[in-house]
Amino acid sequence: xxxxxxxxxxxxxxxxxxxxxxxxxxxxxxxxxxxxxxxxxxxxxxxxxxxxxxxxxxxxxxxxxxxxxxxxxxxxxxxxxxxxxxxxxxxxxxxxxxxxxxxxxxxxxxxxxxxxxxxxxxxxxxxxxxxxxxxxxxxxxxxxxxxxxxxxxxxxxxxxxxxxxxxxxxxxxxxxxxxxxxxxxxxxxxxxxxxxxxxxxxxxxxxxxxxxxxxxxxxxxxxxxxxxxxxxxxxxxxxxxxxxxxxxxxxxxxxxxxxxxxxxxxxxxxxxxxxxxxxxxxxxxxxxxxxxxxxxxxxxxxxxxxxxxxxxxxxxxxxxxxxxxxxxxxxxxxxxxxxxxxxxxxxxxxxxxxxxxxxxxxxxxxxxxxxxxxxxxxxxxxxxxxxxxxxxxxxxxxxxxxxxxxxxxxxxxxxxxxxxxxxxxxxxxxxxxxxxxxxxxxxxxxxxxxxxxxxxxxxxxxxxxxxxxxxxxxxxxxxxxxxxxxxxxxxxxxxxxxxxxxxxxxxxxxxxxxxxxxxxxxxxxxxxxxxxxxxxxxxxxxxxxxxxxxxxxxxxxxxxxxxxxxxxxxxxxxxxxxxxxxxxxxxxxxxxxxxxxxxxxxxxxxxxxxxxxxxxxxxxxxxxxxxxxxxxxxxxxxxxxxxxxxxxxxxxxxxxxxxxxxxxxxxxxxxxxxxxxxxxxxxxxxxxxxxxxxxxxxxxx
Numbered sequence: 001x002x003x004x005x006x007x008x009x010x011x012x013x014x015x016x017x018x019x020x021x022x023x024x025x026x027x028x029x030x031x032x033x034x035x036x037x038x039x040x041x042x043x044x045x046x047x048x049x050x051x052x053x054x055x056x057x058x059x060x061x062x063x064x065x066x067x068x069x070x071x072x073x074x075x076x077x078x079x080x081x082x083x084x085x086x087x088x089x090x091x092x093x094x095x096x097x098x099x100x101x102x103x104x105x106x107x108x109x110x111x112x113x114x115x116x117x118x119x120x121x122x123x124x125x126x127x128x129x130x131x132x133x134x135x136x137x138x139x140x141x142x143x144x145x146x147x148x149x150x151x152x153x154x155x156x157x158x159x160x161x162x163x164x165x166x167x168x169x170x171x172x173x174x175x176x177x178x179x180x181x182x183x184x185x186x187x188x189x190x191x192x193x194x195x196x197x198x199x200x201x202x203x204x205x206x207x208x209x210x211x212x213x214x215x216x217x218x219x220x221x222x223x224x225x226x227x228x229x230x231x232x233x234x235x236x237x238x239x240x241x242x243x244x245x246x247x248x249x250x251x252x253x254x255x256x257x258x259x260x261x262x263x264x265x266x267x268x269x270x271x272x273x274x275x276x277x278x279x280x281x282x283x284x285x286x287x288x289x290x291x292x293x294x295x296x297x298x299x300x301x302x303x304x305x306x307x308x309x310x311x312x313x314x315x316x317x318x319x320x321x322x323x324x325x326x327x328x329x330x331x332x333x334x335x336x337x338x339x340x341x342x343x344x345x346x347x348x349x350x351x352x353x354x355x356x357x358x359x360x361x362x363x364x365x366x367x368x369x370x371x372x373x374x375x376x377x378x379x380x381x382x383x384x385x386x387x388x389x390x391x392x393x394x395x396x397x398x399x400x401x402x403x404x405x406x407x408x409x410x411x412x413x414x415x416x417x418x419x420x421x422x423x424x425x426x427x428x429x430x431x432x433x434x435x436x437x438x439x440x441x442x443x444x445x446x447x448x449x450x451x452x453x454x455x456x457x458x459x460x461x462x463x464x465x466x467x468x469x470x471x472x473x474x475x476x477x478x479x480x481x482x483x484x485x486x487x488x489x490x491x492x493x494x495x496x497x498x499x500x501x502x503x504x505x506x507x508x509x510x511x512x513x514x515x516x517x518x519x520x521x522x523x524x525x526x527x528x529x530x531x532x533x534x535x536x537x538x539x540x541x542x543x544x545x546x547x548x549x550x551x552x553x554x555x556x557x558x559x560x561x562x563x564x565x566x567x568x569x570x571x572x573x574x575x576x577x578x579x580x581x582x583x584x585x586x587x588x589x590x591x592x593x594x595x596x597x598x599x600x601x602x603x604x605x606x607x608x609x610x611x612x613x614x615x616x617x618x619x620x621x622x623x624x625x626x627x628x629x630x631x632x633x634x635x636x637x638x639x640x641x642x643x644x645x646x647x648x649x650x651x652x653x654x655x656x657x658x659x660x661x662x663x664x665x666x667x668x669x670x671x672x673x674x675x676x677x678x679x680x681x682x683x684x685x686x687x688x689x690x691x692x693x694x695x696x697x698x699x700x701x
Contacts (some may be wrong), residue, residue, distance in 0.1 A: 002046045004103035006096075006120050008110040010036060011313035012141060013051040014626055016109055018147040033091035037099065049101055052110070053092045057122040058082040059173040068576045069181040072568050074173060076122060081345050096125050106133040108157060109149075112370050113321060113552075114165030115497060121162050122333060135657035139322075139331075139371045141315045142379050161370070164554035168495075171567050178571060181539060183526065183589065190586030195593060197526060198509050202494045202502050204474050204530065207511055209487065210517045211527045214480055220475035226254035227469045230418070230425055232266060233462045235453055239649040241418055241427040243564050244628070247471075258468045260421035266461045269424070270417040278409040280437040282325040282364030283373030284400055286496035287489045289320065289633065292400075294482030296444055296516060297392050301500035307393045308374070315379040317397050321497045325364025327404065331372060333359050336401065336610075339378035345395075346402060349440045353405045361404040364389040376401040396630050399441050406437025420463065425450075478516045492544040510596065511579060513648065521599050525592015532588070533581040603627050603649045603676070604660030608637035614676075615662060616647060627676055639676035656681050 007013040013036070017026060030036045038049040060082045062073035078093055079086035100106075106124060111114035112135075116377030125129040135154040135327050138145045179199035187197055225247040232239050248254040284292070289302040289308065290467035299307070308320035318331075327333075334354065341350035353359060364373075377399040386394060429452035432438065438445055455461075479487065481503065488499050506512045511523030519527070530537045546567060552558035578585065606612040612631030620627065624643050629635040639659070641647060645666035654675035665671045677683060 001104045002048060002102055003105050003107055004100060005047055005049045005109050005136075006123055007049060007051045008116055008119060009053060009313060010051050012109070013038060013049045015143075015313075015315060016146055020150055031091070031095055033095075035091050035095045035593065037095065040386050048099055049109075050101065051092065051095050051119065052096060052119050053089055054124060055079055055086075055115075055122070056089055056093050056096065057126060059169055060087070067185065069178045069180055069185070070572055071181070072572075073176060073652045074170070076126065080478075084136055086295045092552075096123060100128045102129070103276070106130060107136060107150075107153065108133050109136040109138075111162075111319065111321070112137045112139070112158070112169065113319075113497065116162045116167040117158055117162040118169060120413070121157060121166075140312060140318045140377045140379075142377050143315075144378075156391055160554045163556075163560045167550050167553050167560045167563055170560075170564050171550075172201055174564075174571055175199075178575060182575060182582075183585075186529075186578075186582045186586035187589045187593065187664065189583055190566070190590040191593075197522075198505070199530075199537065200502070200505070201546070202498065203505060204527075204537050205540045205543050206484075206488060206493055206502055207506055207519070207523055208527050208531070209491070209493075209515055209540075210479060210484065210506075210512060211524055213476060214519045214524070216476040217478065222472035223249075224251075224470065224472050226251060227248050227471060228254065228257055228261070228425075229421065229469065230266065230466045231464045231467070233464050234455075238464060239427065239450060239452070240418075241425040244417070244424040244426050247535045248668045249545070254468055257421075257423050261423055261463075261466055262421075264421045265463050266418040266420045267389060268416055268455055268461065269349060269419045271399040271455065271457060272415045273412060274415070275410060275433065276413045278411060278436070278438070280362040280404050280406045280408070281400060283327050283375060284397060285323050285325050285366055285368070285373055286321050286366075287485055287499070289317050289374055289397070290485050290500065291482035292444070294394060294480060294485075297389075298397065299389070299393075302483050302503070303389075304393065307389050308397075311381075311390060311394055311397075313379065316377060316381045316394060318373075318375050318377060319371045320374050321425050323366050323496055324368035324371060324373045325366045327361045327372050327375055330376070331375065333361070333405070335378045336376065339380050340376060340398060340402060342380055343383075343398070346398060349402050349406075352399065352421065353402065356405075359405055361602060363404075372554065378434075383638070396444065399444065403437045403441040406440050407434070408433040409436035409438045416452075416455065418461065418622045420466075423576070450465075454667055455480050478514075478518065482515060484517060491540055492547050493540065495547075520596055522592050522596035523598070525589055529585045529588035529592070533585050534574060535579045536570075536577075542570070553621065556580040557609070603662060604653065605658075606631065606635060606637050606653070607653075607658050609635040612637075614639075616641070640678065641676070654680060654682065 007016055017038035017040055020042055022042050024042035027039045028036060029039070057076045057081055058079045059075045060075050061071055062075045080090040080093060106128065108120040110120045120133070124133055135157055137154055157615055176198070180196065183197040183199055187195060214309040227247060228243040229613040230241040232241055243257065247380055248257070255427070290304050293299045293304040294301065305320060308317065311317045311421045312320055331468040337350045337354050338347045341354070355365050374393070374397060381394060383391060384456060410433045412431055412433050416427040416429070418425040418427055429450050430448055431451045432449065438447070484503065486497050488494055492501050492577040506523070510520055511526065512519055527538065536542060549558060553560050553563055601616045603614040603616065606629040607616050609629060609631050612629040614627050615630055616625055617628045625641060627641055629637045641662070642664050645664045650661040650664045650673065651661055653659060654661055654677070657677040659676040659680070661673060661675050663671050663673050
């Protein structure tokens with residue numbers, strides 16, 4: 001009798017096999033294609049552990065009837081047949097298919113979420129002809145939890161998760177393929193060209209959200225105002241005080257105040273002190289972790305999830321895809337804290353927490369029935385073996401894990417009202433009385449400390465200088481990758497597991513650029529065309545509606561088939577409206593594509609003639625691209641550029657040579673920045689390396 005354990009990734013398969021195997025029974029096998037699986041014994045029973053490397057099956061059109069829409073017939077097929085990027089999965093598919101017949105029964109040990117349930121259920125029904133299996137449920141890949149999960153297996157799959165996951169796959173496929181075909185064919189009808197323009201159920205409302213902010217920024221008209229600041233000398237320090245009303249909207253009024261205050265010292269009219277408490281932070285959920293990692297390290301949400309996933313697979317953190325801000329007692333607080341105490345930088349913090357009478361985390365409101373919040377486990381990494389990026393994310397999660405158990409911080413503000421020339425100014429002192437949890441999380445905090453000495457009402461303070469600052473109101477800030485993920489969560493767009501991928505898709509399609517997110521001409525054209533002719537595609541309300549419907553499927557209150565049929569009906573109405581207006585939509589898209597391609601080619605102003613525009617040009621003669629001036633042949637200024645990779649203008653010039661700066665993106669490599677000049681001092685080392693390379697090649701000959 002052999003039981004087969006189905007896992008999601010190679011590391012998970014290894015850890016589960018190592019945790020469950022009785023001594024000297026573990027065997028590792030590697031196929032010719034370098035796919036690994038494991039066999040072991042436990043309680044006189046044989047087990048085989050296999051991994052699926054994600055989805056082995058994906059949805060595809062049931063019949064290939066050309067590029068038409070609407071298309072509502074689909075089926076599950078092996079992923080390697082559906083997507084080019086999934087070609088690597090064939091060797092895993094073949095191994096899983098060959099090993100499943102050896103099993104008398106099956107245990108599902110994929111990630112405990114909707115995707116993990118779909119991955120395993122598809123393998124069972126398509127390759128083993130089974131509709132159910134036992135289910136291991138775990139939130140960490142620590143040995144203790146793997147064993148506990150194995151010994152307390154659920155008797156069945158989580159059918160609520162499975163049905164919700166299948167519903168999401170079907171809805172996303174229906175929306176994605178139909179809207180992508182509709183947009184692409186609309187563009188083709190307008191300019192007889194062909195460029196694939198994608199859209200999606202969550203992707204389009206998210207892009208519209210980003211464009212709305214972009215349009216707010218464009219429409220914004222700055223309004224001038226003035227601020228007056230005092231530089232005061234208190235003992236040996238210089239501190240700033242601000243005019244009590246803050247912004248002054250009239251220049252004459254600002255000038256009068258400035259004149260009235262010049263040459264006068266400040267008299268303290270009032271002092272108010274206030275102590276307040278700062279509670280510890282709540283544990284990370286997925287969105288909070290992504291936002292914090294972006295704020296601290298500028299890691300994209302997708303990069304953060306990739307790094308966190310690697311730490312989870314190694315057993316160092318809990319499952320990183322969770323909505324929860326809670327840490328249940330069952331995770332064993334003391335065991336985690338004692339383990340973290342073995343890491344030098346956390347030792348004193350962990351020991352302080354362990355010495356408390358009650359060890360209790362500060363928790364948030366959000367919960368998740370499948371997993372607790374993200375936390376550092378009791379399995380401690382060898383820091384020397386972590387990558388620099390892994391060290392950063394691990395430290396962030398470990399310090400957050402400790403900080404939630406920390407003491408309340410106590411801060412004090414001292415507000416001083418000053419009189420200068422019969423005008424009032426405010427001096428604000430800030431200091432930490434008891435650091436509490438903030439000393440643990442200090443590397444990731446920005447706290448201002450303005451410590452004032454003992455001062456009394458009526459005391460005179462020397463004014464060193466007075467400044468009148470001319471300013472303008474600022475437009476709303478662009479979304480960052482961290483803030484848009486938060487906004488998507490607040491608006492109910494996507495899920496904790498899909499938001500990072502949706503954002504990355506918008507980048508990949510050329511709809512958005514930059515860390516401070518800008519919508520491109522192409523992205524703008526897509527939204528504007530849909531807004532004018534088919535606004536339902538952009539509807540946040542519609543997206544939220546189906547998210548709620550999927551939640552009802554998860555809860556068993558609604559059938560998947562009913563939700564999918566409603567989605568088809570809604571989509572059919574949208575597509576019929578789209579078809580009527582296809583040519584008008586196509587014209588807008590065509591113009592947007594033209595402007596986008598022009599924008600991509602622009603590099604900056606020509607430094608030679610000062611009037612021409614530098615553009616990326618492809619030479620039909622040399623089959624290479626270069627940067628040339630739009631005033632050619634009057635101006636023959638030109639620069640060589642790398643022939644491969646995406647090139648973006650950085651909208652700034654080199655400080656040394658004055659030529660425009662570009663960024664070069666190559667798949668699989670980190671982007672690099674350079675100026676256009678080949679003789680710039682910044683490229684001295686580049687030229688030396690080229691010379692060395694030529695010498696080596698000539699000596700080899």
